[in-house]
Amino acid sequence: MTFDTIIIGGGAAGLYCAMHAGQRGRRVLVLEHNAEVGAKILISGGGRCNFTNLGVAPDRFLATNPHFARSALARHTQHDFIAMVRKHGIDFYEKTLGQLFCEGPRSSQKIVRMLLDECAAGGVDVRTECAVSSVKLSERFTVETSAGAFDSETLVIATGGLSIPKLGATPFAYRVAEQFGIPLVAPRAGLVPLTFNEQDMTWMRALSGVSTDVRVSIGKTAFREAALFTHKGLSGPAILQISSYWATPTTYLEVDWLPDASEDVLVAAKRVQPNALPKTALSHVLPERLATVLCAAHPPRPLGEWKDEALITFAQRTLKRALLKPHGTEGYAKAEVTVGGIDTNALSQQTMETRAVPGLFFIGEAVDVTGWLGGYNFQWAWSSGWAAGQAC
Numbered sequence: 271m272t273f274d275t276i277i278i279g280g281g282a283a284g285l286y287c288a289m290h291a292g293q294r295g296r297r298v299l300v301l302e303h304n305a306e307v308g309a310k311i312l313i314s315g316g317g318r319c320n321f322t323n324l325g326v327a328p329d330r331f332l333a334t335n336p337h338f339a340r341s342a343l344a345r346h347t348q349h350d351f352i353a354m355v356r357k358h359g360i361d362f363y364e365k366t367l368g369q370l371f372c373e374g375p376r377s378s379q380k381i382v383r384m385l386l387d388e389c390a391a392g393g394v395d396v397r398t399e400c401a402v403s404s405v406k407l408s409e410r411f412t413v414e415t416s417a418g419a420f421d422s423e424t425l426v427i428a429t430g431g432l433s434i435p436k437l438g439a440t441p442f443a444y445r446v447a448e449q450f451g452i453p454l455v456a457p458r459a460g461l462v463p464l465t466f467n468e469q470d471m472t473w474m475r476a477l478s479g480v481s482t483d484v485r486v487s488i489g490k491t492a493f494r495e496a497a498l499f500t501h502k503g504l505s506g507p508a509i510l511q512i513s514s515y516w517a518t519p520t521t522y523l524e525v526d527w528l529p530d531a532s533e534d535v536l537v538a539a540k541r542v543q544p545n546a547l548p549k550t551a552l553s554h555v556l557p558e559r560l561a562t563v564l565c566a567a568h569p570p571r572p573l574g575e576w577k578d579e580a581l582i583t584f585a586q587r588t589l590k591r592a593l594l595k596p597h598g599t600e601g602y603a604k605a606e607v608t609v610g611g612i613d614t615n616a617l618s619q620q621t622m623e624t625r626a627v628p629g630l631f632f633i634g635e636a637v638d639v640t641g642w643l644g645g646y647n648f649q650w651a652w653s654s655g656w657a658a659g660q661a662c
């Protein structure tokens with residue numbers, strides 16, 4: 271069968287691209303190998319889909335070329351997507367930090383329904399349980415699938431990254447890139463819990479389940495949110511955020527366990543409670559178990575017996591600028607996203623079309639653009655899908 275455009279991958283980016291291309295009058299086919307489209311949309315945000323963020327800005331995305339995403343994000347913004355959500359009567363709310371979620375349990379289904387309704391309005395043919403075996407290009411693109419061969423003038427690869435293989439993630443986009451000589455930025459897990467070596471785990475394990483507000487940084491990149499101790503290391507929003515910037519095992523995280531306090535926090539406590547132990551004073555401002563563990567390396571002497579300078583050094587090294595060296599990550603099975611992907615130097619930032627192979631497009635998470643936690647990754651799927659949808 272013949273189409274104007276074939277889109278491989280029926281996730282956020284693929285469906286959004288399809289509806290726009292279809293509504294432009296293109297004959298569009300979407301091929302999805304899962305039994306349902308939009309698996310990640312359905313489970314996202316605990317079933318409520320954090321579909322965008324009010325604070326979307328290019329500096330909230332990681333990419334080898336930090337300017338690449340600007341064009342698509344500026345031409346199809348969070349407000350365009352919000353207008354679409356409103357048009358479909360989907361209720362939503364701002365949870366925190368500009369993050370917009372659908373209202374109600376399992377409400378992420380409404381986003382998938384919206385995308386499918388818009389695809390239907392554009393006459394898009396959406397086929398599920400369709401496994402792609404090969405892609406060829408002569409005059410047109412030919413896609414061999416478990417449901418037969420299809421051909422098209424343009425081909426959009428929207429198969430996402432490697433995160434959560436059990437939801438259908440595959441390296442398909444990277445294979446197509448390799449086939450057509452399109453360069454790749456090495457992929458790695460992002461927005462992922464971090465693991466630590468046995469030495470660190472001896473104290474971290476005792477804190478499993480403890481959550482606290484921190485400021486965590488690598489160089490100039492810092493996040494102020496909650497960190498959560500797990501039985502494998504650290505998770506929670508602050509850690510997921512910084513994990514995307516943690517690329518090598520030699521890199522340390524700098525953790526401020528008391529982001530609202532200054533380095534003289536213990537000196538101030540000494541003035542008020544000179545007979546208290548540091549861990550007792552700190553348990554007023556930190557979870558008690560964490561205060562105990564952080565103080566374990568210091569002599570258990572009452573604050574009044576410490577010199578002020580020694581308390582400032584204690585606070586600097588242990589509380590305000592603690593250095594932690596992750597050992598690894600929990601990998602793609604737990605990662606919300608894949609950092610890296612199709613090298614953006616190979617793509618038009620206006621249309622997502624490859625320069626080397628006219629008619630071949632890559633969109634969404636397959637591309638080397640990765641957003642922060644909080645709705646940014648869906649916005650990239652919508653913006654890049656829209657950009658390709660105008661041109662494919």
Ligand code: FDA
Nearest residue numbers: 279281282283303314315320429430438634635645647648
């Ligand atoms: P996506 O992965 O959505 O879609 C790719 C599609 O291609 C899938 O349907 C897949 O089955 C299909 N496919 C793969 N290989 C194929 C092949 N060979 N043949 C045919 N089809 C194939 N982001 C956010 O902004 N807010 C949030 O709340 C969340 N929450 C969240 C929770 C969890 C648990 C995860 C894992 C991820 C998130 N994300 C998120 C990230 C977000 O889900 C992700 O960035 C987007 O879904 C990416 O959209 P894409 O369409 O590029 O890929």
